[in-house]
Amino acid sequence: MSIVSIDNLEPGMVLAASVLDKSGRLLLGEGAELEEKHLRIFRTWGIVEADIVGVDGAGSNALPDNITQEKLDQAKRTLLPLYCHANIEHPAISELLRLAVIRKVKHDQK
């Protein structure tokens, strides 16, 4: 299971945990298979992510085709020293690093 952002949710995925809105109201229960209309309802109620069965963390965020894993690793090696004081295991920092790496690869390609 893994948290997948709304932009990467697709019909056919199965919820590993129930989706609740901000006030805690149940929108869709655990184990349900997503349909197109669910995604629309999620967006309407401001849901930004869902816990999905059988997706690993790395695969859940689709990348543009022209970015290779090799380039990502290379950019990450360059940026990593800047994060030596940041707690890299922290979910926020590790996400910021991931975004910074993608940013750098895109920037270098220009």
Add this chain to the structure above:
Amino acid sequence: MIKNSSNPPTIQSIVERTKTVYSLPLFYDRLNEKINHPRSSLADIGLVISEDQGLTVRLLKLANSPLFGYHAKIDSITRALTLIGTQQLRDLALAVSVMRSFSGIPNEMLSIKSFWKHSIACGILSRSIATYRREVNQERFFVAGMLHDVGMLVMCTAIPEHVREILSDSKNRSELYHVSERKYFGFEHGAVGSALMANWRIPLNIAEPTAFHHSPAAALRYPLEAATIHLADIICDSMGFNQVEGWHIPPVDNAAWSILDIPVSQLDTIIKQSEKQIEEACAILSEAL
């Protein structure tokens, strides 16, 4: 740790030295007075702002930028006051005025351009975080974010020789800048900035987050504001909007992160929303330099 001075600088001495050189225009006091006076009308408040041509132009440009996204053109200060709100416009006016009062600062230690780019980016990101959290009066987040590092500018002018030493110290030891400052002085630029703000009678909801943007847990009155600026500052550094190239990214405070309660996946959206606004705001505000 203090090396080249018999009289180690204190927060107070730095502020004393600064406030004689850079004064927040009298205008901010007068504006506040008008806003707080129960009998003043929007036209009265508008009149105070309109006396300052440069400020008026910049505020109107901001009001018409994607930052606010109004469809109809906002062509007068009175209209901006109605649509954006008096408190909010006052906060924007404060940001522009402070930026202008520091426009004459020498460039040698800190690139003034990168400094304000970092500051504006931090202001916009703070505002986007506040928008995501549906906070009321988001402009105060913008101002607090934009002015959070003002202490750094103040120190560059008041005690340049010390700043130069800390800059090279932190680089040589590959240390975070504010950590080097604490070792050297026993305090950091956040405290200096907020002391100056207190002197200028800038409200505490801006001064406190400034004081504690590197230690948000210490903010007792405005923990949410401090946490917001803290995170926005780190996002800026991570995106490459830093004052000095190659500066390290500071750690995220756990308590601050839980106060904000932002899903990790939302960071990307917040950054994407802010990027365009950052470019736009930089273009409008940099004219003031």
